[in-house]
Amino acid sequence: MSITIAQIAEKAGVSAGTVSRVLNGKNKENRPSAVKRSQLIRQIAIDHGYRPNQAARTVRTGRFGCIGFLSCSEPGADIFEVSLLHGIQRGLAETGDRLLMCELPMQGFEDAESIPQVLNEYTVDGLLIEYLYEMPDTTLQRIRDLSIPYVWLNAKKAHNCVYPNDFAGGRLAAQHLLEQGHQKIAYVSYHAADGYIHYSVHDRCDGFISAVQEAGFDPFETEISDGFVTGEAPAKARALLEGPDRPTAIICYERHETIAIWNAATSLGLRIPEDLSLICFGSDMMRNHTGLPVTTLITPFAQVGQAAVEVLHAEITQGMATRSPRAVAYAIEPSLSVGPPPVQP
Structure with a gap:
């Protein structure tokens, strides 16, 4: 069984609150004694296999600390580039959230009850949605009714979307x-x-x-x-x-x-x-x-993924709103296929 924060506090001779702040990176370490104490706490946690209690954190913060990536298993219905996933992970490194992959067949996007079922089975704070076809109005309305933050990827919508320009x-x-x-x-x-x-x-x-x-x-x-x-x-x-x-x-x-x-x-x-x-x-x-x-x-794609996490995190932490679309710029990589036009005889 993993050691608890209270047990770490007892071994380190500090309060449970101090241990919590240290392990969550929120402790002020502006004095040598504070640095030494934090190092001791972290070492005790490592030596005894401490793992955060996600359930307790969820109760305390009101968040699961997890976002869902909802895509379609039908070929051509999404653009699943590895660089997109890398960008999402970079964004999550900033927010401290985890990623849960959720995949539905095409009929799942057309059935208004499929997505609510996914959200019941997977505890997430918000959704990144990559689905390139038009989603039925009934499904879109069902998502809105759930009052869960969501952002579209690689889709040009009226709001709450991130896509290449x-x-x-x-x-x-x-x-x-x-x-x-x-x-x-x-x-x-x-x-x-x-x-x-x-x-x-x-x-x-x-x-x-x-x-x-x-x-x-x-x-x-x-x-x-x-x-x-x-x-x-x-x-x-x-x-x-x-x-x-x-x-x-x-x-x-x-x-x-x-x-x-x-x-x-x-x-x-x-x-x-x-x-x-x-x-x-x-x-x-x-x-x-x-x-x-x-x-x-x-x-x-990488920039789209990272920006989408930023937009979704704002939705989760600042409250749901109609946010303007975000278009991400291209870069050109020259090679050997472009030159001046041929001289006409």
Whole structure:
């Protein structure tokens, strides 16, 4: 059986309150005697296998000290990047909370009673929700009725959400190409599927269009289709590049489009970046996955995770409120796929 705070206090010859403050990092150690006493208390706790009584802490603080990460087990219904989890853990290191993973099938998000059941089974103070599809109004209202703090991840909602600033990311990609002298710039996404398109598909495109038009040009091409679902991505990529009038630079929604474009360019004898410049978006550098040295807009999943914990912690400790969305900036990692446009004969 683990030693108690009272027993540690008896062994150290101090009050239980002093032991509690030391073990919770709240004791003032501004004198050598205080430092020595704290060291003794911590050593006694270690030697006797002290473990905090979470139940007692919950009663004392009114909190479980735990937040839930609610995601969907259906492929494509969430974006579960390891860097996102790293960012969440960094945020929790600041708040002192623990993380509990909760996963539901898609029908669980559509059933208004499933989430309340999760919250009954798992004692959490708030929820980080990552679900990319639209949740039914009945389920959303049921969550609100529970009066539990929640924050959306990677979803662009009216409030209480944290997501990558994909509009600004699209602008950043276009500006990088414009600075190289490109005027004929295209944007390609083959990720539309089953009538659902993640907000980032259009936001990246809209940001690209905004920057190009601001520079006094028109987008050469914007394609948003279900090329991967239908298997037409390779043919679509080739059709974009064959013929005398083609873009000199392409912004790819993600690395899968980049591979399709790169393969099509190679099959047509086009050189990168001498004949065609490429930029893509991704959770890390394109070359880490494919060996292709493509300039990449790094999706800030780690920063999104950490910021979401900060927002949720404010909800828990300061009271629930309608908090403005927080959009997290992209960073660009240059590589060898961008150069000036080819000289026209």
